[in-house]
């Protein structure tokens with residue numbers, strides 16, 4: 001529903017590059033020249049006056065980009081020092097190294113050279129590892145990376161002047177984790193001021209350590225986007241054939257960016273604000289039931305109910321047990337109240353087919369959630385299961401069998417660990433070796449780029465990621481999973497696999513909200529559950545409702561600013577709708 005930008009995994013990126021080269025549309029050298037040229041261009045934009053630069057070149061094509069950057073900056077009048085390895089792999093990187101050697105020297109890539117007194121630079125270019133990182137860096141290279149990360153004692157020195165090519169070296173572009181270190185922030189994580197990546201963001205730019213360590217993220221076009229749209233075999237284009245299997249929603253590409261507004265965005269804005277439905281009836285926008293808990297626990301459910309109303313559900317009914325009914329007598333008056341004491345009462349209520357979505361969890365109490373879950377699930381109505389409903393689900397795995405594709409589960413990491421302990425353990429534990437692309441598979445899928453891409457989407461990076469975990473959990477449970485965090489991942493179950501076809505993964509979305517840390521506040525999750533329930537009630541499919549809900553939730557927090565409490569979030573939604581309409585209005 002909310003526009004995003006397509007993400008490619010590292011394997012997809014490499015495969016697309018190979019396919020473009022194999023098609024004859026471009027050579028590897030041309031791509032490297034464009035990539036290095038783009039990084040040099042962004043350096044010159046931020047440091048307009050030529051200064052001193054040290055370029056650190058690794059053994060692969062990331063290093064090849066480094067030699068191009070060195071040449072481009074030298075041509076622009078910079079004083080360039082290049083530290084590189086002897087064992088440059090691959091013909092393109094070797095050729096770029098040769099071209100640089102016609103201009104200047106390549107000093108050994110060692111910590112001593114990096115520390116060399118009197119050789120301090122204004123800019124350091126990290127072109128050591130990019131998408132080809134397959135294992136944790138060791139020995140001398142690991143020490144160099146730690147030094148750039150601040151082990152020499154001057155952490156801020158490199159942070160202010162490090163430009164990463166594709167990613168900070170050592171970070172896995174599929175997970176945002178630094179290979180070989182404990183998950184989570186590390187003492188000497190390499191942190192760049194700016195990262196210039198190519199063609200599309202990769203999951204690692206948006207997950208875990210990515211947003212903090214990449215600094216400003218720039219996605220440079222290296223000419224593959226046009227090729228993708230013209231590619232033969234795509235029957236109208238790689239991109240337009242199917243919705244992207246993986247999408248990012250992040251502040252630069254979110255709903256508030258007029259540069260990305262198109263007719264589709266206008267339609268979405270009009271749908272959200274109901275302007276596209278003049279003369280519509282309240283039942284035309286659905287009826288949401290929010291199942292509340294016992295006396296003294298009603299606040300969370302009321303927050304959810306208010307959010308469901310604000311996001312446009314035609315009717316919202318709050319359903320506590322009878323003894324707690326009076327507690328909910330206050331505002332908003334638009335909210336209806338109805339006692340639901342047990343599953344029997346719930347089933348009777350659900351005979352009204354106009355009830356189009358349910359929410360169970362916020363403030364429900366684990367016992368009541370466990371009692372009502374079978375009724376909620378057997379209704380087969382779209383539903384959000386949050387908080388206590390997730391705890392109840394984890395405590396009784398038999399209930400998992402009742403989940404269906406209309407369910408949206410919204411666990412935070414702790415709830416996810418209770419629901420899927422083995423997947424959570426893989427997220428924190430030792431990492432399996434990386435799978436690699438079998439050239440026979442490439443040949444098999446080359447004529448049909450859509451299938452080719454779909455098959456590659458299954459490939460995983462060297463570190464098991466939050467994206468992998470959410471996708472696996474969705475496929476196992478048969479429900480949409482929204483794994484909460486500043487890097488929220490939303491995944492749908494993998495669809496049916498054709499007998500002889502490639503495995504088609506379910507769609508997934510990464511929603512990045514690192515810029516709104518004040519969203520981490522009591523009741524914020526209850527509001528999110530309510531927004532998604534409201535959108536489900538209005539008829540959005542579960543993945544869209546979850547992704548749009550996450551987008552509106554963060555946008556509301558962004559709009560309000562620091563000092564936010566959960567009660568403020570629903571009240572920002574009308575303003576958000578107005579903003580969206582204004583921004584997307586036809587000129």
Ligand SMILES: NC(=O)C1=CN([C@@H]2O[C@H](COP(=O)(O)OP(=O)(O)OC[C@H]3O[C@@H](n4cnc5c(N)ncnc54)[C@H](OP(=O)(O)O)[C@@H]3O)[C@@H](O)[C@H]2O)[C@@H](O)CC1
Pocket residue numbers: 013014016017031032035058059060061062063064065089090128129130131132133134135136137138141165166198222
């Ligand atoms: N895709 C595109 O469209 C474009 C991509 N471009 C650029 O290419 C980059 C990808 O290049 P790449 O595939 O050569 O990988 P890269 O990151 O340079 O490293 C691979 C080398 O490192 C080695 N190695 C790995 N791990 C290691 C470790 N822990 N410790 C030590 N060595 C290790 C590995 O050796 P091996 O694993 O084979 O032993 C191999 O020699 C990409 O990020 C972008 O910058 C642009 O030029 C043009 C457009």
Ligand SMILES: [K+]
Pocket residue numbers: 062126127128129130164165166167168169
């Ligand atoms: K790099």
